[in-house]
Amino acid sequence: MNEFYLKIYDIVRKIPQGRVSTYGSIAKCLGASKSARIVGYAMNLSHQYDLNIPAHRVVNRNGLLTGKHHFATPLLMQQLLESEGIIVKNNQVQNFEKVFWDPCQ
DNA sequence: TCACTGACGGGGC
DNA sequence: CGCCCCGCCAGTG
Numbered sequence: 001m002n003e004f005y006l007k008i009y010d011i012v013r014k015i016p017q018g019r020v021s022t023y024g025s026i027a028k029c030l031g032a033s034k035s036a037r038i039v040g041y042a043m044n045l046s047h048q049y050d051l052n053i054p055a056h057r058v059v060n061r062n063g064l065l066t067g068k069h070h071f072a073t074p075l076l077m078q079q080l081l082e083s084e085g086i087i088v089k090n091n092q093v094q095n096f097e098k099v100f101w102d103p104c105q
Numbered sequence: 106t107c108a109c110t111g112a113c114g115g116g117g118c
Numbered sequence: 119c120g121c122c123c124c125g126c127c128a129g130t131g
Contacts, residue, residue: 023113033114034126040112041128060113067112077112110130117123 001049004030008042011103015057018084019101020093022061029104044070056080063096 007030015021023043024036032038039058046053047070056077060066065088068077078088087094 024115027113032127035128036113037111037126038113038128043112055112058112061115065112070112108131111128113126115123115125118121 001045004032004038005042005045008039009046009051009053012043012046012053012055012058014103015054015101018086019099020057020059020063020081020086020096021101021103023058024061026058026103040067043067047071054080059093063093063100065091065093 008026011026011029012021022036023039024033027033027036027039043053043055043058044067046055055067056071058067065077065081068074068091071077078091081088081093086099093099
């Protein structure tokens with residue numbers, strides 16, 4: 001747990017309800033565009049610490065729910081998104097361009 | 106040190 | 119379009 005991770009968590013906490021962002025755009029926003037994988041790893045860690053991180057709002061560049069298996073149940077990620085009004089079909093966020101939120105805005 | 110593993114992304118074709 | 123290859127880099131054993 002270092003400052004880089006804390007910055008990642010700061011940004012993820014700012015993602016509004018009903019919107020999603022991507023690992024890569026978050027990394028790029030922090031000036032580390034090549035460290036998208038690390039963002040994913042940080043999301044993985046966020047479960048074991050008692051941080052209040054909406055990790056379900058972070059998907060990959062294609063809008064795919066690649067991290068669903070790291071939640072309590074594989075369906076939880078999709079259910080959380082749908083409860084915020086996001087439509088998920090075949091592990092993929094629909095209207096991805098519309099709900100995408102740029103962390104650097 | 107080394108090798109391997111990913112909740113990744115860009116570029117080529 | 120989709121698919122594949124490759125660079126990336128923190129953690130782990």
